[in-house]
Amino acid sequence: MRLSRLLFALVFFGLAGLAPVRAQDSAGSPYTVTLPVSDTGDVQRDQTFTNALGQVLARVAGGQDLRSKPGYDDALKGASGLVKQYQYQRGASGIELQVTFDRGAVNHLIGQLGVAAAGVKPPVLLLVQGTDGQLLGGDSLDALARSAAAQGYGVVYPDPTAPPSLDRVAAVDPAAMAELTARYRTGQVLVGRLHPGGADWTLVSSGVAQRWSDNAATEDALFAAGGGVMAARIAQQLNVIGSGTREGTLWVEGVGSAMDYAQLLSALRADPSVRNVGTLGAKDDGVLLRITSALPLAALASNLAAGGRLLQAAAHPGADASLRWLH
Secondary structure (H helix, E strand, O other), X not given: OOHHHHHHHHHHHHHHOOOOOOOOOOOOOOOEEEEEOOOOOHHHHHHHHHHHHHHHHHHHXXXXXXXXXXXXXXXXXXXXXXXXXXXXXXXXXXXXXXXXXXXXXXXXXXXXXOOOOOOXXXXXXXXXXXXXXXXOOOOOOHHHHHHHHOOXXXXXXXXOOOOOOHHHHHOOOHHHHHHHHHHHXXXXXXXXXXXXXXXXXXXXXXXXXXXXXXEXXXXXXXXXXXXXXXXXXXXXXXXXXXXXXXXXXXXXXXXXXXXXXXXXXXXXXXXXXXXXXXXXXXXXXXXXXXXXXXXXXXXXXXXXXXXXXXXXXXXXXXXXXXXXXXX
16 A cells, blocks of 8 residues: 555544444353352352452453452452342253353442453463364363463364464464454464373463473363463463553554554554554554553553454564554
8 A cells, every 4th residue: 555545544534533342241241250059059159259250350350460459358248249140050060150240330349449440351262282183172171261260361262163273373473363363353372282291382472472381190280270371471461550641652564454544443442551542654554653551552562462453563663562453
């Protein structure tokens, strides 16, 4: 695209303005948790409400660890008062209790704890290869999913009829990541390869690959440990709690059309950390934006890349952070 055409798009959409995209509750709502219970008595139910609220608070706060916040323990004691609805159901291992909390009440509670609702982090796509070379499904990875959920992170599983290439994903290939974004709506992927007694893991989060290996006596123990390490690494990378506002410049390349630009602005304005977006200029397929945010620009870039539509990019002159828009 010529520079003049892209500048025309910037002016047109800058004047028109774009309303932020608002998240809507769904069957996979972050305000809904399903946990196993041993019985349907009052004591067990109230304890499950407490455990479920802890998970929901972590999710809605973007995975932040809120346990040290003043008032957190008292907030959990009032979990039953925030429940919108609940129901018992039969699960694979027995009785389960599905709990849905009131969205407004949860967000208000997080505000009272002194943390702005950061928006729910995208789920982690689990690409775990068994010792036979086949991708494992949800039934086999239950221990991993539960470990992640206990720390506020949801998971999704690949379509077995069209499995992604583990090698391309682990290498953070832009085309492979764009395909995952379109299909699974996330830029966070855990690639695992099992071998007798252990596993090799690669976490792709915000366009950065982190690798480690682990050993355990059983697969469930291996998966539980893997989920814990995964959650801790994502938290370390993404959980920067902002205070006040910061202003800086963000370079985004790969903006090849007016539609790309419009979608980019929509994605930025939908992020709860972003206060304001302005356009400073454009060159070739890139735009330079001035961002006012509750987070430092580097932290904001990592959070944006976790959504899957953007990848970390090489440093650009005059920009505090750089990203690449994925089509």
